[in-house]
Amino acid sequence: MGCLACAALMLDRGGVTLYRKESSPIPVEADSICPDRFLGRGPAEIAALPAFYGRRRVTLGDLFEVEGAGADNITVSGDLRHVKKIGLGMSMGRITVTGDVGPHLGAYMSGGEISAEGTAGDWVGAHMKGGRIVVQGDAGHFVGAAYPGETRGVTGGTIVVGGKVGGEVGARMRRGLIVVLGDTGEFAGAHMIAGSILVFGRLGARPGAGMKRGTIVAFGDAPDLLPTFRYACRFQPAFLRFHLRRLGESGLSIDSEPADGHFRRYLGDMNELGKGEILVRDQPQ
Amino acid sequence: MRINGVEIEDTFAEAFEMWGARLIITAHNERWALTAAQAATGFATSIIGCGCEAGTNDLPADERTPDGRPGVAALFFTTSRQNMEAQLLQRVGQGVMTSPTSACYNGLDAGDTIKVGGKLRFFGDGFQSSKLLDGRRLWRVPVMDGEFVVEENFGVSKAVGGGNFFIMAEDLEAALAAAEAAVTAMRAVPGVIMPFPGGIVRSGSKVSSRYKGQHVSSNTPYCPTIRPLVESALPDGVEAVLEIVIDGLEEEAVGEAMRVGVGASCLPGVVRITAGNYGGSLGRYQFHLRDLVDA
The missing domain is CATH 3.30.70.520 (Alpha-Beta Plaits)
Structure with a gap:
């Protein structure tokens, strides 16, 4: 199976660099790390932007060494495992995270690109509207999902995870594309309204529970489907070939060959509208 | 000389100013891609009596089809933008959609577009669905050999x-x-x-x-x-x-x-x-x- 192009490694990492000063298990809310917030600000002004260290209000400068200027290319380094909400609501520019990063990466983003070179926590790209997030490693639960109480999750954009993800990837997504090169947890695409989830590893149990429309593709082993999904046909979906080739052209070295095979189409969830589809690829003999 | x-x-x-469109028609193999393209571009010799002028064009060696299957380019020329929409609706609907295994994509990157797949989709009788990727929307229309994939919009330009x-x-x-x-x-x-x-x-x-x-x-x-x-x-x-x-x-x-x-x-x-x-x-x-x- 294909691997992710490490586009970030080829970048000129000019722009603003933030380096985490210390390692700490105390959660940090850093939604100020966002190109839109950095626009027109120099290093000192960026360092003065607010953040939360636990429940204490601090500034980015208290937590990070800030160097450089320019809003459209931000690099964040150091121990970020407990740093939340990087790129929250961003609409432009690029953020590169060089290590593992905490939850809510790129939630509500509408444009630009985030590249995480390590793993990412839960809620990557929650409620995303546009742009692209690429996580080289694993990601947690609820990738591209809707927050509790919300009826719609992702409404646009692309999320690519190079490793495995947890449960409920793409839950309640309305539009957009999520690509997982590894395995997924249970309930992928739960209550999905539309959009596409492509899984190259093993699709976890009970995918598409409650889905109305949308597409879940299992390129790997056949998943355990709910009884409310019904077999329709075995066919070769041309749109999938188009999808994978476009992804390849956009700089992600995702192998398009798996889309060329035959797929078994299951429709469901019949407890809902029943117009959702799970495509299960025939495995080569 | x-x-x-x-x-x-x-x-x-x-020569005269016309409106042009370029469609990429793909199919399971070259034979059926060409068959679909020829059906769509048939009876299109002269604007005088056919409504448009059309023909097929081999794809350049460095151009791959959008879905990676065998394909050909079909070029259409009309005297007006409105005529182009009418002609493509008829010709893609009757010539391409009807042809086994075919799919039809826009092959002209132009600022102006006309809606073709966005209208042909109604043939799906409510069971059509679409996929949007990088601003390009594909319609998937259920047909008896699987599904007909057609792009929502096709570029048109002065030609x-x-x-x-x-x-x-x-x-x-x-x-x-x-x-x-x-x-x-x-x-x-x-x-x-x-x-x-x-x-x-x-x-x-x-x-x-x-x-x-x-x-x-x-x-x-x-x-x-x-x-x-x-x-x-x-x-x-x-x-x-x-x-x-x-x-x-x-x-x-x-x-x-x-x-x-x-x-x-x-x-x-x-x-x-x-x-x-x-x-x-x-x-x-x-x-x-x-x-x-x-x-």
Whole structure:
């Protein structure tokens, strides 16, 4: 199976660099790390932007060494495992995270690109509207999902995870594309309204529970489907070939060959509208 | 000026502004891609009676089809943007969607677009679905062999129609051999079509008629069988004339196709190469034969 192009490694990492000063298990809310917030600000002004260290209000400068200027290319380094909400609501520019990063990466983003070179926590790209997030490693639960109480999750954009993800990837997504090169947890695409989830590893149990429309593709082993999904046909979906080739052209070295095979189409969830589809690829003999 | 002893007349082809579209039609194999494209571009020889001019074009070696399957390009030319939408709806709907395993994508990156798949989708009777990726929406229409995939919008742009040249030969065999050689060579030029049957037209026309209500009629000055009855344009020794008409998405492509075609048609038995024009007063584009072959 294909691997992710490490586009970030080829970048000129000019722009603003933030380096985490210390390692700490105390959660940090850093939604100020966002190109839109950095626009027109120099290093000192960026360092003065607010953040939360636990429940204490601090500034980015208290937590990070800030160097450089320019809003459209931000690099964040150091121990970020407990740093939340990087790129929250961003609409432009690029953020590169060089290590593992905490939850809510790129939630509500509408444009630009985030590249995480390590793993990412839960809620990557929650409620995303546009742009692209690429996580080289694993990601947690609820990738591209809707927050509790919300009826719609992702409404646009692309999320690519190079490793495995947890449960409920793409839950309640309305539009957009999520690509997982590894395995997924249970309930992928739960209550999905539309959009596409492509899984190259093993699709976890009970995918598409409650889905109305949308597409879940299992390129790997056949998943355990709910009884409310019904077999329709075995066919070769041309749109999938188009999808994978476009992804390849956009700089992600995702192998398009798996889309060329035959797929078994299951429709469901019949407890809902029943117009959702799970495509299960025939495995080569 | 002569090439291989063939006189290149000091004249020009007069061409007109049209609207062009380029579709990429794919299928399970080359045979069915071509079948679908030929069905869609059939009966589209002349804007006069067909509503559009259309033809197929091999894909350049460096261009892959959007879904990676075998495919061909189909080019369409109309006199107005509105006509293009009507023609594509009919021709994609009846010629491509009906053809087994086919899919149809936009092949022209243009600022202006017309909705085709976005209207054909209603054939799905409520079971159609769409996929949006990077601003391109594909419609998936359920059909009996699986699903027909068609792009929502197709690019349209101003184009060039009516590039032409005439092959005057000492007999029909020589004229036909020269025209066939020209068309074969011109098919390698991307972005152009020769819309007439096999790329060649024998019934060239003039824009007048002695009959009321008839706007065009046979190009009598070039018809050998009535030479003594009209003010003939045929030099002595010319017994047959064939014409090649070229439409292209860009002026440069039409010029290149004419250059290639004129060069390839200068074969034994050909007396003169000339071109059709209206004195330069009607068309926006002029392609001077000698300038082209000198280039």
